Amino acid sequence: MANTAQIQVKGVNKIFRTGDKEVVALRDIQLEIPEGQFVCLLGPSGCGKSTLLNAIAGFSLPSSGELIANGKAVTQPGPDRGMVFQEYALFPWMTVEQNIAFGLEIKGMSKGDITARVSKLLAMLGLSDFRQRFPKDLSGGMRQRVAIARVLALDSPIMLMDEPFGALDALTRRNLQDELLRIWAELKKTIIFVTHSIEEAIYLADRIIVMTYRPGTVKKDLLIEMPRLRDPSSAEFNQLKRELGQLVMEEQQRHHNDELKMAVVD
Known part of the structure; x- marks a missing residue:
């Protein structure tokens, strides 16, 4: 350290x-x-x-x-500072995959790179089978996994977490x-x-x-x-x-x- x-x-x-x-x-x-x-x-x-x-x-x-x-x-x-909130803060009209990819699209990352990074995070957080689901179809714990994955996708060196659990x-x-x-x-x-x-x-x-x-x-x-x-x-x-x-x-x-x-x- x-x-x-x-x-x-x-x-x-x-x-x-x-x-x-x-x-x-x-x-x-x-x-x-x-x-x-x-x-x-x-x-x-x-x-x-x-x-x-x-x-x-x-x-x-x-x-x-x-x-x-x-x-x-x-x-x-x-x-450089990613934030995870208690309320999940997911877009309800987007799938799990789209929620995680959102910030990367805003940054202008290529489609291939976005797909690779999102797939890696889905696997890391046990979300691969849920990539096409919408937030309403997920439990609270699964929604929070998506929220964490979305912050991790941006690769911020600092993660700020406000009572996420x-x-x-x-x-x-x-x-x-x-x-x-x-x-x-x-x-x-x-x-x-x-x-x-x-x-x-x-x-x-x-x-x-x-x-x-x-x-x-x-x-x-x-x-x-x-x-x-x-x-x-x-x-x-x-x-x-x-x-x-x-x-x-x-x-x-x-x-x-x-x-x-x-x-x-x-």
């Missing part, structure tokens, strides 16, 4: 303003993420995980501070976690993965960034040194789960207390 940071987050702040109200979503975020690292952003609702991810993606730029990806300042979305049942979720780890090991992408699940973060990540409830800051930056594949029933796994659970629950309690104060004011 290279020592040079592929993603740099330098003193990033994000403020949302609605009328005369101001909400500080992110405060002084400082991070360096090396090439090929699998990073999970962990924390309760309201801690700014998705806000930070969207800033890195270029969808919602910070109010102040600097973001650098692949040596360039982030000023807008770009093909959050709506799936436990078995499908674990299967896709294993698929993602296999793809990551093969393709060496840098992944930033947002999750509420402590177990998911430990199972997947090289590194877990625990964020505080609003304003979102880095509460804990932890390297995970357990070998893969990790056993959620092991003593080491559960010890780490307890430690992270304590950190997250502290922030969840802050969130709860804040809501109680707002209810009293209202």
Whole structure:
């Protein structure tokens, strides 16, 4: 793994303003993420995980501070940063094959090259038998495989994933976690993965960034040194789960207390 940071987050702040109200979503975020690292952003609702991810993606730029990806300042979305959403974001009128090929057609890739790349991804993700199906004909897990394949087709060095497995049942979720780890090991992408699940973060990540409830800051930056594949029933796994659970629950309690104060004011 290279020592040079592929993603740099330098003193990033994000403020949302609605009328005369101001909400500080992110405060002084400082991070360096090396090439090929699998990073999970962990924390309760309201801690700014998705806000930070969207800033890195270029969808919602910070109010102040600097973001650098692949040596360039982030000023807008770009093909070097592929995004996988929880909602699948597939075109319902396109087949599986057409959804995966869409970005490649926009880039102007030749038909032969598109066919070769799409076929490779269909095989990699177990979708070859479904290439002519439409999203409505697929399960949630299969739709998410298509969404991941569509991002992989663009060959972005950075994959940004916003709770991509959050709506799936436990078995499908674990299967896709294993698929993602296999793809990551093969393709060496840098992944930033947002999750509420402590177990998911430990199972997947090289590194877990625990964020505080609003304003979102880095509460804990932890390297995970357990070998893969990790056993959620092991003593080491559960010890780490307890430690992270304590950190997250502290922030969840802050969130709860804040809501109680707002209810009293209202």
